[in-house]
Amino acid sequence: DTGVSQDPRHKITKRGQNVTFRCDPISEHNRLYWYRQTLGQGPEFLTYFQNEAQLEKSRLLSDRFSAERPKGSFSTLEIQRTEQGDSAMYLCASSRPGSTSGANVLTFGAGSRLTVL
Amino acid sequence: LAKTTQPISMDSYEGQEVNITCSHNNIATNDYITWYQQFPSQGPRFIIQGYKTKVTNEVASLFIPADRKSSTLSLPRVSLSDTAVYYCLGVSTGFQKLVFGTGTRLLVSP
Numbered sequence: 216d217t218g219v220s221q222d223p224r225h226k227i228t229k230r231g232q233n234v235t236f237r238c239d240p241i242s243e244h245n246r247l248y249w250y251r252q253t254l255g256q257g258p259e260f261l262t263y264f265q266n267e268a269q270l271e272k273s274r275l276l277s278d279r280f281s282a283e284r285p286k287g288s289f290s291t292l293e294i295q296r297t298e299q300g301d302s303a304m305y306l307c308a309s310s311r312p313g314s315t316s317g318a319n320v321l322t323f324g325a326g327s328r329l330t331v332l
Numbered sequence: 333l334a335k336t337t338q339p340i341s342m343d344s345y346e347g348q349e350v351n352i353t354c355s356h357n358n359i360a361t362n363d364y365i366t367w368y369q370q371f372p373s374q375g376p377r378f379i380i381q382g383y384k385t386k387v388t389n390e391v392a393s394l395f396i397p398a399d400r401k402s403s404t405l406s407l408p409r410v411s412l413s414d415t416a417v418y419y420c421l422g423v424s425t426g427f428q429k430l431v432f433g434t435g436t437r438l439l440v441s442p
Contacts, residue, residue: 219375248429257419257432258376271429306375318364318423321430323375 217241219324221307227330228297235293236327240309247290248321249282250306251275258306264290297331304328336420341437350407352436354420357401363422365396365403370417370435379418380405407438415440 220239228234240247245266250258261280263271266287276282279297284290294301305328308321337355344350356365364383368376380387382394382403393406407414417435 255434257417257434258430260429260431263429304373308375318366318381318425320366320378320381321376323377326373326375328373 219307219309219322221305221324221327223327224325225328225330227332229332230299231296233293233295234297234329235291236305236307236329238290238292238307238309238324240289240307241322243311244309244322245287245312246310246319247284248308248310249290249292250308250323252304252306252326253302261292294329297329299331302329302331336422336433338418338420338433338436340434341439343439343441344410345441346411347409350410350414350438350440352405352407352418352420352438353402354405355402356420356422359400359422360424362425364425365394365400366421366423366430367392367394367405368419368421368432370419376419376432381423410438410440412440412442414438 222237247264249261251261252258260273261276262282264284267284279295282292304326306323306326308323310319310321364381366381367379369379370376380392380394382396384396387394395404417437419432419435
């Protein structure tokens with residue numbers, strides 16, 4: 216178990232460019248989440264996959280944002296025509312199919328920090 | 333999902349016990365109280381979860397009174413490395429996503 220991996224860890228881009236982040240979840244986890252976090256705030260939910268199906272999208276996820284999870288394994292989050300307001304840490308998390316006791320627990324990756332100039 | 337309220341920040345010294353209280357007056361019957369810890373430039377990390385009474389693991393203890401309207405995360409003998417943001421969440425067993433607040437920033441000084 217190598218945990219949740221995210222790539223790249225840091226990305227600096229110019230406004231208007233497209234960027235893509237990749238997340239590799241823990242292998243036996245079928246649920247995958249994307250969150251965004253800005254300085255001083257808690258993580259904000261963006262979207263959620265169960266296997267390859269995208270089951271929920273936040274209203275924060277404008278049409279410039281798209282997430283995919285082909286084959287229910289890794290996931291990508293693409294931001295088109297980046298804006299300075301997109302600068303944030305993009306966090307990926309995964310979780311098991313279900314829990315026999317308690318509520319489900321998410322394992323987060325270290326995040327991909329985006330800076331839009 | 334239960335709305336939670338917790339202090340914005342707390343200060344402590346090495347070796348002390350730290351108690352962070354979280355209020356969740358509208359917690360639902362099937363909500364579990366769950367705490368995450370986040371260090372700078374890292375993702376949140378699960379610490380502990382409980383439904384009622386007391387739960388203890390190698391990292392912390394969680395105290396939940398009978399009315400479940402609040403809970404207290406207890407960190408015994410903190411060290412400098414416990415400096416982090418701590419998030420309290422009410423999570424239902426059928427949840428689809430976690431909703432984070434701004435958390436409690438704990439600063440441990442020598």
